[in-house]
Amino acid sequence: MKNVLITGVSSGLGFALAQAYLNNGDAVYAIGKTMPKQLKNNPHFFFFPYDLSDTFMLKSTLKEFLDNRSFSVAILNAGVLGDINTLDKIETSHIKEVMDINVWANKELIDLLSSVSTVQQVVAISSGAAVNGSKGWGAYSLSKSSLNMLLKVYAKELPEIHFTSLAPGIIKTPMVEHIINEVDDTVFTSAKTLKESYIQSPSEAAKNLLQIFPKLMNYESGSFLDVRTMT
Secondary structure (H helix, E strand, O other), X not given: OOEXXXXXXXXXXXXXXXXXXXXXXXXXXXXXXXXXXXXXXXXXXXXXXXXXXXXXXXXXXXXXXHOOOEEEEEEEOOOOOOOOEOHHHOOHHHHHHHHHHHHHHHHHXXXXXXXXXXXXXXXXXXXXXXXXXXXXXXXXXXXXXXXHHHHHHHHHHOOOOEEEXXXXXXXXXXXXXXXXXXXXXXXXXXXXXHHHOOOEOHHHHHHHHHHHHHHHHHOOOOEEEEOOOOO
């Protein structure tokens, strides 16, 4: 039985990953805003309710939950999309809120894990938006490119842990459904490209990722990889 840490398990990919690991007989330590009811009674599911936007209290609040635990992999999945709009129409305060969850919460969590736990591998769920720089995706793109660099730096500073930023492909999550249903693809053409692309179900993506995660160890620590271009 492996111990796995996953953030953002309330819905979407995080929930599907938790379910897949539990089905494999592994133990899942999960952090999220709300407890997924379907997993509540699983004896190998350990949930800590926490809003990751509260970066200031993260280390002190989560220390006991993670203290002296050993994880084969920590999956930093929690993230927010932020507003899809041109940067001149997005307040800097909003970008800071996106950065808190997508970047700084992960910094705090990595710092905590490296000091009180043992973790072999850290995988941060990134996005092609980190490198595409598409119109309208400013806040999200800035946060994911920063996340990629965060892990690249940690790979040099914490060589005992293997780090990867991974773009998992397009998955039918609440985030993607918002883009499909709410974003004007005549103004933000990247949304049109997304709608016309193959969209995985969360369970399909989770099944695929469980096979991919161990293979990431063969790549240089700190790499940014995209499942759609991996061979």
